[in-house]
Amino acid sequence: MLTRDIGLKTSILDLCDNAIDQAVRQDGVDAMGLLLADRGTAPRRFVNRNISIEFGPDSFRIRDTCGGISVDDARRRVFLFGDPDPAHFAGHGLSVYGIGMKRALFKIGNKIRIASATEQDWFELEIDVAQWKSQHPQDWKFRLTRSGGGDRPADFRVAAGQTEIEVTALRDTVGPRFAQPPFVRQLRSRMANSYALFLMAGLEIEVCGLRVASSLPEVGVSDMLQAARHERSLGSVDVLLIAGITPRASVLPGGWCIFCNGRMILDHDTTHLTGWGEALPRWHSKYQHFVGYVYLRGPVQSLPWTTTKGSLVFDSEVYQSTLGEMVIQARPILAFLDSAFPGDLIPETAAGRTALDSVPLQVSEIPKKELPFAAPGDLAIEDVEIRYAKPAADLYKIREHVDEDLSAAQIGALTFDYYIRQECE
Amino acid sequence: MSARPSFSKLNYLLRPSKQVERKLFIETFHSLAMGGFRIKDYTYVGFGSIYYADFILFHKYLYITKMVCVEQAKIPKRMQFNLPFRFIQLEMQPFAQYVTRLQRDTPYIVWLDYDIALSQQVFADVTACCKVLCPGSALIVTVEGSGKVHADVAGADSQRSRDQEYLNRLKRDFGRYYSADITQSILSTNGFPKFIGEVLATKCQQETNARKGLSFDQLFNFRYADGRQMVTVGGIIADADVSRRVQESGVHALAFIERGNSQRPINLPMLTVRERLWLDQQIGSDPLDAQTLQFELDQDALESYRQSYRDYPNYQEGLF
Numbered sequence: 001m002l003t004r005d006i007g008l009k010t011s012i013l014d015l016c017d018n019a020i021d022q023a024v025r026q027d028g029v030d031a032m033g034l035l036l037a038d039r040g041t042a043p044r045r046f047v048n049r050n051i052s053i054e055f056g057p058d059s060f061r062i063r064d065t066c067g068g069i070s071v072d073d074a075r076r077r078v079f080l081f082g083d084p085d086p087a088h089f090a091g092h093g094l095s096v097y098g099i100g101m102k103r104a105l106f107k108i109g110n111k112i113r114i115a116s117a118t119e120q121d122w123f124e125l126e127i128d129v130a131q132w133k134s135q136h137p138q139d140w141k142f143r144l145t146r147s148g149g150g151d152r153p154a155d156f157r158v159a160a161g162q163t164e165i166e167v168t169a170l171r172d173t174v175g176p177r178f179a180q181p182p183f184v185r186q187l188r189s190r191m192a193n194s195y196a197l198f199l200m201a202g203l204e205i206e207v208c209g210l211r212v213a214s215s216l217p218e219v220g221v222s223d224m225l226q227a228a229r230h231e232r233s234l235g236s237v238d239v240l241l242i243a244g245i246t247p248r249a250s251v252l253p254g255g256w257c258i259f260c261n262g263r264m265i266l267d268h269d270t271t272h273l274t275g276w277g278e279a280l281p282r283w284h285s286k287y288q289h290f291v292g293y294v295y296l297r298g299p300v301q302s303l304p305w306t307t308t309k310g311s312l313v314f315d316s317e318v319y320q321s322t323l324g325e326m327v328i329q330a331r332p333i334l335a336f337l338d339s340a341f342p343g344d345l346i347p348e349t350a351a352g353r354t355a356l357d358s359v360p361l362q363v364s365e366i367p368k369k370e371l372p373f374a375a376p377g378d379l380a381i382e383d384v385e386i387r388y389a390k391p392a393a394d395l396y397k398i399r400e401h402v403d404e405d406l407s408a409a410q411i412g413a414l415t416f417d418y419y420i421r422q423e424c425e
Numbered sequence: 426m427s428a429r430p431s432f433s434k435l436n437y438l439l440r441p442s443k444q445v446e447r448k449l450f451i452e453t454f455h456s457l458a459m460g461g462f463r464i465k466d467y468t469y470v471g472f473g474s475i476y477y478a479d480f481i482l483f484h485k486y487l488y489i490t491k492m493v494c495v496e497q498a499k500i501p502k503r504m505q506f507n508l509p510f511r512f513i514q515l516e517m518q519p520f521a522q523y524v525t526r527l528q529r530d531t532p533y534i535v536w537l538d539y540d541i542a543l544s545q546q547v548f549a550d551v552t553a554c555c556k557v558l559c560p561g562s563a564l565i566v567t568v569e570g571s572g573k574v575h576a577d578v579a580g581a582d583s584q585r586s587r588d589q590e591y592l593n594r595l596k597r598d599f600g601r602y603y604s605a606d607i608t609q610s611i612l613s614t615n616g617f618p619k620f621i622g623e624v625l626a627t628k629c630q631q632e633t634n635a636r637k638g639l640s641f642d643q644l645f646n647f648r649y650a651d652g653r654q655m656v657t658v659g660g661i662i663a664d665a666d667v668s669r670r671v672q673e674s675g676v677h678a679l680a681f682i683e684r685g686n687s688q689r690p691i692n693l694p695m696l697t698v699r700e701r702l703w704l705d706q707q708i709g710s711d712p713l714d715a716q717t718l719q720f721e722l723d724q725d726a727l728e729s730y731r732q733s734y735r736d737y738p739n740y741q742e743g744l745f
Contacts, residue, residue: 228525279552279632281545317637324556324636328525331553335521338546372525 008177009187010310011104013194015062015165016051016205017094017263017309018078018101020198022163023049023066024093031197031262032297034364035240036231046202053187053207057179060108060167068161069116071123071147093300094263094309108174109167115156116163122156123147184208189215193257194264200364217257217293219244219366220358228329228373229366234321237298242363243329244373245289245337248356255283256292256326258312260303265312273312279327281334286341289356290333293363294322329373336375351376386412441738442649442691446657447479448736449681449691450565451486453644454534457661458487460674462561464534465489470527471536472496472520475507479536484510489534495520521546524553533558536565536659543568543621545598548628555632560639560667565659566625570648572617588612595620602627604686618648618656623686625658638664642671646683649691656688680732693733694726701737704730 023029023046033043051064069078078101105112105127112127126145146153158164170178177183188207192215195205199214206212219227219242227244246252255268255276268291270276270283277283296303296318304312304319312319340352354376398411406414458464465488473480473494483489490512496504497519504515516523520537527533535554539547547568554564588609596607602624611620626643633641645659661671676682683689696704700720704727707713713731715724730737 230525232529279556279635281549320635320637327549327556328553331524331549332519332522334549335519335546373522 007310008107008174009183009190010308011107012053012062012187013190014104014309015101016053016191016195019051019062019064019066019163020195020203020263021093022064022069023203026067029198029201030297031201032238032240032259032295034197034200035242035295036238036297036368043201046198049202050204050206053205055178055208057175058168058170060170060174060178061165063162063164065162068118068158068163069123070118071121071144071149074116074123074125074144074147094261105165105167107171109171110169111167113166114163115158117152117156117158117160119160121147121149122152122158122160124156188212190267193217193267195262196264197259197262216362216364217242217291218246218250218252218360218362219291219293220247220250220289220356221361221366222354222358224374224376225355225358226371226374227361227366228333229369229371230325230329231370232325234318235298236302237296237318239322239325240295240297241292241325241329242366243290243292243326243333245333245355245358245375246291247358247360248289250289250360252291254288254290256294258294258296260296260305260309261298261300262295263309265305265309273314275323275327275330279323280330286337286343287334290330290337292326292330292333294326296322332373333375336373340375386416388412439740440651441693441740442651443655444478444738445691445693445733445736446647446649447482449645449647450536450659451482452736453676453679453682454487454563456676456679457671457674460670460676462670462674463532467491467532467534467562468493469534469536470495470523472538473504473513474498475500475503477507477509477513479538480513481509483534493523495523520550521553524550524557527554527557529557530559532561534563534565536567538565538567539569540653541569543570543599543624548598551625551628552632555629555641555662556636558662560662560664562662563659564629564641564662565645565657566629567655567657568621568625569653570618570621570656571654572612572614572620599624602631614654618654619686619688621656622646622648622658622688625656626660626686629658629660633662640664640668642668643684644676644682646686646688647681647691648688691733692726692729693737694722694730696722696730698739701730701734701739705734708734 024031027044027046027049029044029046049064049066051062051066053062055061106129110129112129113124114127115124116122123144124146125142127142132142152158184207188210191205191207191212192199195203195212196214196216199205199212200216204211221227221244225245227242230241232239246254253268255270256266256274257264257268258266258274266274272278274280298318302318304316304322306313336355337352340349340355341347342349395408395411398415399406402411402414454462454464467489468491469480469483469489470493471479473496477494480492480494484492492510492513493516494504494513495516495518497517501515501517504517508515527535535558537547537550537554541547547566551564551566558564592607592609592612595611600607603620604623607620610616626641626646629641629643633639640663641660642663643658643660645657647657649655661667663671671677677684681689700722703719704713708731713727715722715727718727
């Protein structure tokens with residue numbers, strides 16, 4: 001039941017979230033600070049923090065150097081369902097409700113071994129999920145297999161500041177997916193997007209031996225095209241909105257991306273969750289170059305993310321206010337796309353063509369100030385090609401009436417001009 | 426590529442029903458001012474066109490001096506030439522572009538006075554206003570409201586199928602904002618303006634309600650025709666305090682205020698100057714009966730005049 005609503009890639013991201021959460025707290029890094037207006041101090045960076053993930057048909061392993069888990073934290077917080085410490089959620093971390101790690105591990109497999117060490121202590125925990133589940137719910141607790149302070153035993157391979165989680169006896173559906181190359185590629189790509197800001201801040205992530213590179217969102221800019229940028233505060237939550245139009249060559253889908261404390265929650269969403277078809281018009285192919293990026297930063301419990309971090313709590317006050325701002329900032333962009341790509345008569349106007357002839361700019365490179373969306377104005381009166389079929393007999397009639405040498409195209413133009421002259425002027 | 430703007434077809438100053446509507450707004454804002462709303466300090470945002478009729482009236486009778494005219498027609502010199510007061514800020518761009526510049530803490534009167542039918546684009550402008558305007562601001566929306574079926578409905582080769590296709594579009598685009606089924610009856614002369622009024626009012630309420638603690642305190646639901654049928658819906662963006670002050674201002678007691686889906690027609694009977702002056706002399710005496718008048722006028726027209734005599738425009742030719 002606990003694992004039903006969570007996907008496999010999301011589970012792995014949940015494990016990364018826990019590691020990053022630890023590193024953020026220890027190093028005091030504010031990933032979203034990279035995008036916000038300069039506060040006069042250089043943003044802090046991660047130092048020697050890396051996460052390494054390896055998996056195959058039979059096993060899964062994640063190792064990190066994000067600070068390690070203390071024995072006290074393990075007993076009082078990490079291995080309980082729901083975090084009993086409200087202070088933990090007052091910071092700008094990624095650990096939302098204290099169930100992500102357990103749920104993620106159960107999603108992957110049945111035999112779990114966790115080892116972690118800090119400068120002060122160390123512990124190891126082994127879980128046999130089938131055996132654990134067979135206990136009475138009141139006994140659903142985890143007991144550390146071994147732990148201690150000071151020196152670590154010789155057979156304890158995890159150094160201070162590190163955590164290693166290994167899962168074997170994978171669930172039936174998991175092993176085959178781990179063996180598929182597309183799964184590795186997709187996971188790496190999702191991490192590149194989801195953790196782009198953390199990667200920029202110095203975090204290193206490797207998936208199956210290959211380093212994940214930061215993939216910060218991009219928006220098109222040119223002499224005539226400027227993305228909108230707007231910052232505001234909603235109580236304890238800071239909101240940054242960047243929206244615009246992607247270049248013609250961009251392969252990115254359109255829609256809204258939403259990030260909470262630097263972590264991507266929604267990826268190019270075009271559903272009612274981000275207003276489409278309700279406060280915004282219905283999503284339409286003419287909007288395929290619209291992109292909007294929303295960054296929310298605040299105390300964990302104030303942000304509108306769900307426990308899986310795969311969606312948003314739509315009715316939350318913070319999100320509704322943010323959505324209102326998204327609607328306002330999207331309005332001129334969608335109006336431009338409506339006029340630039342009218343569709344039925346002219347598929348793409350000169351202004352639309354010019355707008356798409358832009359270059360991509362990462363959101364971190366956009367000037368950190370209030371910017372309105374700006375796009376090319378009406379550039380030229382367009383000629384529209386009209387094509388239609390009419391009975392040949394009618395064309396012959398007109399030819400006989402006017403000039404026997406007229407081509408069909410000339411007759412079309414002639415009759416069109418006649419209508420304009422007689423009815424419109 | 427756009428159609429000829431309506432200001433080039435109609436002299437806005439000579440639209441009697443519209444002029445009455447503007448005066449009803451003024452009466453409403455006077456009433457709100459009595460309730461403590463500092464209307465003269467508000468910023469008026471409207472689509473003045475080359476006549477600036479609403480700007481002139483709102484400055485002269487509401488004393489507003491912060492005014493923004495948003496105009497998308499490519500006539501910057503003409504707009505500048507006709508500017509009645511230097512303090513009007515002219516913004517030559519579509520309202521959709523301007524909306525992001527509305528301040529979050531400034532009280533506005535925004536009149537989205539379109540001459541086009543309700544569309545997704547109009548809806549989007551209305552939505553953006555409902556999201557951005559601060560409590561105490563007024564939002565008024567006017568659209569064309571005739572139920573004529575557009576000739577461009579694709580794939581329809583008979584009036585019946587054109588109607589059906591049009592109804593399908595209305596259901597798809599606006600159905601969720603209308604409380605009844607969308608059937609052929611809404612395409613009638615009376616049915617369509619009422620439909621548009623309800624859709625606009627519901628949209629304003631829904632988008633405003635999504636902001637915590639705010640609601641749309643509806644005041645207007647007019648229909649009138651100086652040629653084309655038009656519909657206007659308007660009201661105040663309100664938090665609890667603004668709602669209370671609106672209530673206490675007494676504005677709800679004004680005869681033309683419509684807070685629900687009932688629609689108030691602005692119908693002006695055609696009268697000669699002499700007839701009008703005679704009728705004015707009878708105001709204040711016993712209610713007039715059409716049967717006892719010295720000239721032919723039906724009871725409905727008489728009642729319409731009784732309701733609008735103070736605002737009835739008086740047109741005369743002048744040489745300047």
